[in-house]
Amino acid sequence: MGEHSGARIALVVINFLVFGAMVTLNELSAFPQVANSIFARINNTVTDYGLGVSPQGIFNMSSGNLRAIENLDVTPAGFTFMIWTVIYIWLLLAHLYTLILLCRRNAVGPVYNSPAVVTPAFLIIYTINLLANIAWLFLWDNRLHIPSSALMWLVALTNWIALGIIHGTLYHHGPWMSRHAKVDLWMFRILWHNGLAIYTTWSTIVALLNLGVALKNEVPLDAQIIVYIILGSISGIMVLWFILENTVLDRFVRYTVTQYAVIVLAMAGIYINKYNGSTMETGYFIVVLLGVSVFCFVARLGLVIVRGIKHPLYVNNKIGDDPVLSFAA
Structure with a gap:
């Protein structure tokens, strides 16, 4: 317990490098002219920099133009997708914090290993998630609707x-x-x-939107039914999660609250972008779901505060004063 684990350190570092690659490629996809210039012809000589990528570039069009082409009746406004930047920065801070743990020790041993919160299982699943995100980027850019939808669901599943x-x-x-x-x-x-x-919340919403695009282009399915599938799924997942997190899962997820801010942002983006031109049924659905998401967000914050004061976690656990003995126990 008090010794370093080379395998775990390697997993942490590899995970961070894959995360960096994922963020870089996602950001470049928003500016294909920049990404493609890396693989452009130099002095009329075809150059692929050893990556096997054709000189035409790695992305066909910007992510914004793709969203415009693959537009649905519930596609959020463009500003909504800036949440990716928030996700990248937040997770970057989490990664940097984990790297710092590699350099610290406590009375039990290396902090990353005692206690082992960032486990190998977590790192492996999360690395698969990041690799799937990268692969999805290229499938989506090439408008491969069914494969990209399947891969985005893998991203959402591994996130969960x-x-x-x-x-x-x-x-x-x-x-x-x-x-x-x-x-x-x-x-x-x-x-x-x-x-x-x-x-996780945003990747689940994107997976539903990606599914809607696949249903629209490959089935094709009526636009109103696609709206019901997407908004109905968001509603069902949100309500089910709200019930579970405030009952049987409370002791595990007590202080996790940001998921509702994501849903509120997504629904606000859909309202701004689509409400005026939507059917009456879609408009009602958007407004009701936006209201319910705001209610769940406020209610969740209130419950966390009240329970944190009246029923704090771990108060009944008997933990000794010696960290080695108490950890071993």
Whole structure:
């Protein structure tokens, strides 16, 4: 327990490098002329820089133009997609915090390993998620609707799995950390829990929008039915999660609240972009779902504050004063 783990350090570093690649490619996709210039002809000589990419470039068009082409009746306004920048910055801070843990020790041993909140299982699932995100970017850019939809659902699924793993491990070590590493406990809650919650919620919404595009272009399905599928799924997932997080999952996800801000932003973007031109049924659905998401956000914040005061976590756990013995126990 007190020794370094080379394998775990390697996983943390590899995960960070893959994250950096994912962010770089996603940002370049918004500016294809910049990305493509990297692979342009230099002095009339075809250059692929050893990457095997044709000199025409790696992206066909900007992500904004793609959204305009693949427009749905519930596509949010363009500003909504700036949430990707928030996700990247938040997760970057979480990654940097984890890298700092590699350089710290406590009374038990290296902080990243004792307690082991960022587990190999989490790092592997999360790395698969980042790689799937990169692959989705190229499938979506080439308008491969069905494969890109399937891959975005893989991104959303691995996000949910990673979110569950890191919540579970932090809860397991929570009693010890609440006594001996309270700052780290809150850093994990703020950076990893809430950062991944934003990423997971947004990737789920994007997966539903991507599914709508696939249904529109490949089936094709009536536009109103696609609206019902997307907004109905968001409604069902949100209400189900609100019930679970405030009952059986409360002790695990008590301080994870950012998911509702994402839904509010998405619904506000849909309202601004589509409400005036929507059918009566779609308009009602958008307004009601926006109102429900705001209610869930406010109610969740209120419940977290009240429960944090009246029913704080870990108060009934018997943790000894010696960190080695209490951790081993």
